[in-house]
Amino acid sequence: MSEVRKIDRREFLKRTGQAGGGLVFAVTFGSACQPDVATDGPVAKASASVMPNVYVNIRNDGRVDIVCHRSEMGQGIRTSLPQIIADEMEANWDMIDVVQAIGHEKYGDQNTDGSTSIRRHFDLLRNAGATARDMMIAAAASTWGVPAEECVARQHAVHHEASGKSAGYGDLVDVASGMPQPDKAAFKSPEDYRYIGKPMDTIDGMAFTTGGAMYGIDTVVPDMLHASIERCPAFGGTATGYDEAAAKAVAGVADVIRMPEPTSPPMFNAQGGIAVLASNTWAAIEGRKALAVDWDRGANATYTSETYKKDLIASSSAPGTTVLNRGDADIETDSTFDAIYYAPHLSQAPMEPPAAVAWINEDGSCEVWACTQDPQSARNTVAGVLGLEQEQVTVNVTLLGGGFGRKSKPDFIVEAAWLARETGRPVKVTWTREDDIRHGYLHSVSAQYFRAGMDADGKTVSLLHRTSFPSIASTFAPGVTGPSGFELDLGVLDSPWDVPNMRSETCDAIAHVRIGWLRSVCNVFHAFGAGSFVDELAHLKGRDPKEHLLEMIGPPRKIDPADDGAKYTNYGQDLEQHPIDTGRLSAVVEKVADMAGWGRKLPDGHGLGIAVHRSFLAYVATAAEVSVDEQGRPVVRDIWTCIDAGTVINTDRVHSQMEGAAIFGMSIALHGEITAQDGAIVQGNFDTYPVMRMSETPAVIHTHVVASNAPPGGVGEPGVPPVAPAIANAYFAATGTRVRELPLRNMSGA
């Protein structure tokens, strides 16, 4: 039972559906997605099945394959995506098999980040289901010689009410396979939805609870080497010497290979280092320990967080480049108040560290299996590095053991592909936790300067916001000296404040590590700064924080940042369809305040805090109740969160995303801090980079999902940004101490 069944390469290819030039290779999950137990993907065989489009394959036994072209990392897309298609096509849920797509442009955008899977694909997926349904109707109408308009599709069959005839989808496959694929079809009315808007069970539930769920790290292919890579402590450095013989002397070690040097800018490339390849993971890790590499730490060897923080704060304290201007933010006012907020680097730290398997076939083509959020960029990057055509690279997408933005970057897949070619054998690269925390793409460190001017009545009449942080753009382009446009969309240019004079500026900051996305990205620190500052203003004015927050948001209206000269892209979607609607923002504030019992008498030493933020086209308010324990450490007693994301697909997964986002936000607020010393990341594992544990987490995360027929917004990320300011504001209410730096565990007494 415990033997890894040995299969040769030819059999492997046959069983994974690639022999004979396989039209589509896709791995069926369900019990497993391990390649050696994979079944054929939705390969259209003459009238045995029909594919109305690339997302749907109807088999003549009635089973329907629905292709999930987005990556599953806990958001539940492998359940909610089929919900949309199955609903529109009137498929019976029990007849659905979900097939994970390879990375291929025929599926359209597969980059699973930016909370885009539903908000940017809802119409596309509805159309995929609706056209499949119309194809079935057309096949039935043609068989019966009746007009299609007289037929209806209902639960996996087409019915002709007048004659009483019915035909199951499977029985219609043969006729349908000779018919044209329709481009467009009418959508259902929301009141007719069977699955959309319902709390459907997770499709992978059995696999998740029995050990059958297969992640990138679980991929096993025959004759595979296991690689572990020692990388320079500072990004961009090079090895000046290492003990290859000592590493090779470790039992199980097969080879030691020097990786190609890192590129500048780093992009998605491998970052250099010394790879140890062995017959198992542990031997590779042990071999690494014997390398004793001497490093020239290179240009980033001077990067030390303590000094950098001072520079960053100084940068945000001086005038920068104006990116938004309304009225005159420098007008004379009765009083002014300013504050600076600092937030450190963070690591995404998904529970599954980056891991990938690559294999070079005899014809030179490359096949990889990886926990990737973006299989197309993985494919393109691997092709570029290996000098292959895109068509020669196949990227199979496994489940992701968490992503949070880390697995948008395919550098670890490039490492596996490069090593597979060097060794001539399949290679699995597994990052250790320390590799993940020390050598990833860090969430940016930031400083935010805010200055408000108040009139004689205490109303805020001017507001200046300066943001300073090393940019994600520095990962992709040389000479980047500060925040770039898309990052300002995330909580700078879309400020909701009803203040007549407002200016936003960016201030320079140079990157010394690879900077990347982390769940909700720059919204994390922009919301922390703005949400804290507005709360500070409330206390300064002696106002109730919630009433003051609503006053700052002002009356219901739609904001267009272009009116203030800002270049705002609204998360890539139309501002008409997805406005910045202050009415919806205020509504979630009111709702969450109500849920939290705002204004009630609290136990001694407890405080309530509130914050709100729009991101990824969704509106989220969070309230937190905080106290301090005997050691002076902050304790989140209770947390409430309310989201208006417009139309939602799987209500239960929206709740679970909000629960998870609250806890992810608590990790950021209370614990999260990555620092550098002489270019090296100080933290390395969950002891030095703690994340929330069960005992620190409230028993219930109270969540409310606003019922709405508005176009769908994002869900995976928007729950995170308001959490840290809500907790910091509650900490102030509890203790009278203002938190202007994250994480809270660094507060005196904490």
Add this chain to the structure above:
Amino acid sequence: MAIEFELNGEAVSLDVDPTMPLLWAIRDIAGLTGTKYACGKALCGACNVHLDGQPVRSCAVPASIAAGRNITTIEGLSSDGSHPVQVAWRELNVAQCGYCQSGQIMTAAALLERNPDPTDDDIDLAMNGNICRCGTYPRIRQAIHKAAEDKS
């Protein structure tokens, strides 16, 4: 050197370095991938298995510890996913990404073996070594209570 033990009820003989962590022996040598690597330092519980019924961090014990004993992994907790903890996990849709859940389930199953009706504090104490980055803790707690009810 071969280490002989029972793995999920079947006698196995694994030819491994006895100092190899049990985790890697289970994953890379025995080929059972349900047991997960996430920290390698007994900090997160993703690798939890049962050693003679007791939960252990397989990343932090040598393979030699298994000699002559019974190891149960997530694959062996039940033959068909019918253990009350597994059932409760599905009923409450606990998992998000699912990666840590093998370890969570193994820890929870061991808790219920020694304490059939745990309080919230008992659960916190037993489960505090298991990290979930997705934030499924409230549902884990609820599912343990549910499994306890269903068992009784």
